[in-house]
Amino acid sequence: MRVLFVHPGPLMYSEVYLRLEPLGMERVAQAVRAAGHEVRLLDLQTFGLADFARELKEFQPRAIGFSLNYLANVPEVIDLAKSVKQQCRDSFVFVGGHSASFIADELLEHGAGAIDAVLRGEGEIATPLLVSAIEDGGLDKVPGAVTAKGRGPAPVLLESLDKFPPARDLLARRRRYFIGVLDPCASIEFTRGCPWDCSFCSAWTFYGRSYRMASAEAAAEELAAVAEPNVFIVDDVAFIHPEHGYAIGREIERRNIRKQYYLETRADVLIRNQEVFAYWKKLGLRYLFLGLEAIDEEGLKAHRKRSSTGVNFEALEIARKLGIHVAVNLIADPGWDAARFAVVREWALAIPEIVHFTVATPYPGTELWLTESRKLTTLDYRLFDIQHAVLPTQLPLFEFYERLVETQRVIARKHMGAQAMRDAAGLILRLALKGQTNFARSIWKFDRVYNPQRQFADHQRPVAYTIRPPRPPGAAPRDPAQLYVHPRREGAKRQAPIADLGQAPV
Known part of the structure; x- marks a missing residue:
């Protein structure tokens, strides 16, 4: 079957600071290709609507899958789905991705028949099953599938991150991807999931608090195949397990891979495992993103960061000593007044790090x-x-x-x-x-x-x-299990213990 995967256009933030390759879509594409289907990718961050129309006409896909990781892209994806149905009435249109997983019923309603299915959860296992079910039937048996007729079984996690390396060869205009001075820049995934439960984040609710790691050998093999000189490690929190970071690093050294790296981590993880970050500095780690989120204890408590200002400032000092450039994120609350903006601005100007703001x-x-x-x-x-x-x-x-x-x-x-x-x-x-x-x-x-x-x-x-x-607080009792896209597996054995995570729930 001919399958076209489409990533929507850029958002405001990505117009300035970064433009990242659609790594999740590439991995799903590889899974579908491995199942024997003919697959193409189109990223509207780097291509236009005329390219999309031309691809539909020339490729004539039987199935079109839209990646929807960001809520702000919802109207664009719905309008694209409707345009597909006008041009290719017999095509099967489905939507998947992080944000889509939390609003599946809404998407079907807005689509008014233009969206045949929404796929909740990770896509590597379920998407090939969905594609097969288009012709063979049984959509109601596909894990995570939501259609106008109902829901399939619960989404299924990918057991091994080694299984479907991204289909980078299917994505054109790769040199358009960058993050800051790392231009061009590819992306890679060493781990998936996060054991923390920050109140503003949906990573833990999406993955059911699971945490998985790629093998060091597979991670290095994929990295060696990346053509770009720069790589963004997209893990929610890098090097929670220092032994995993060391293992990948040794494979990088053995293969003599030369890259520059940008990654994200937490302040407490950087402090606890600073030796592995020092090791990666020698391997090419150049930039580190720290989501401090707040500069006072009250703000950290509100975001449930399970950290402190002392820990945050200590982490900044460590990064400076290591010679790693740091970008800091702070969350601007709509409740801030002029005085609060002035305080935060003064603090940000007093430190050498780059400071970015996101709005709560x-x-x-x-x-x-x-x-x-x-x-x-x-x-x-x-x-x-x-x-x-x-x-x-x-x-x-x-x-x-x-x-x-x-x-x-x-x-x-x-x-x-x-x-x-x-x-x-x-x-x-x-x-x-x-x-x-x-x-x-x-x-x-x-x-x-x-x-x-x-x-x-x-x-x-x-x-x-x-x-x-959302329903007004207290309007109806909430079942905590309903927070999760992937059901939380109580007592499930992790690949490795998360040592000394302090207050972080495991």
Whole structure:
């Protein structure tokens, strides 16, 4: 069967800071290809709608699968699904991905017949079964499948991350992917899942608190096949198990793999396992992303980070000593006033690290979605992108965006202003000589992308599809099991013990 997988277009954040390859879609594509089907990929982050129309006409796929990891892409995916049904009436259209897993019934309702199925949970096992069921029947038996007629069995986790390496050969325009100065940049996955339960995050509810690791041999083999000189390790928390990081590193050394790396981790993990990060610095680790989220104890408690300001600041000191560049994320609460913005801005300017801001956003699948008592001020999916305020703001909305953007601009000037440009001129020139201009273009885009007029105007756009609001807190008793996409397997044996995680639930 001919199967086309489509990733939707870029979001606001990715217009400036990064554009990542659709790794999950590539892995699912490999699983479907391994089942004997003819597969193509199209990423609308780097291609346009004309390319999509041409692909439909030339390839004539029997099945089209849309990747929907971000809630803000919902209207785009629904409209694309409807356009497919107009052009290819007999095609089977399905949607999968992280966000899709939490709003499956909504997608079917909005699709009004244009979406034949939504696939909840991980896709590597279920998607080949779904594709086979299109012709053979039995959609109701596919794990995670949701159709107008009902739901199949619970989603099934992929037992081994080694099994389906991403089908990178199917994805064109790979040099368009980057993260900061790592241009171009591929992505890779060493682990999947997270044992922490931050209230704003849905990784733990999606994976049912499972945590799996690729074998060191498979991870290094995949890494050796990556053509790009830079690699983003997409793990939710890198090197929770230091022995896993060492094992992969030894395989990298044995194969003489030379790359530069960017990864994400937690402050407490960096402190506990700083030796493995020092080891990876020698292997090429250049950038490290730390989601500090708050600069005070009250904020950390609200986000249930299970950390402290002392731990966070110690982690920053360790990264500085290791010579690893750090990007920090803070969550801007809509309840901030002018004084709070000033305090945070002063703190961010006082440290050498890059500081990014995201806006506190309750997402379906997060505990915050069920417990946040402030009423949503919008039901427009497109604004659920952690760059817009969807909760009531203490300041008038336009002023909130003015304060937010000014804070971002002042901080960004340290790293993306005229002096930074002069300092980075050599790097920009070297990249340009290789045909790489993603990083340079991102610097010039900042003022156009981040401005209060644009963000405020986004609230005034006509809304075609609205998100189902959560039930009011206390309206009905909640079954904790309903939080999870993949059922939590009580007592299931992990691949390795998570040693000394402090207060983190396991």
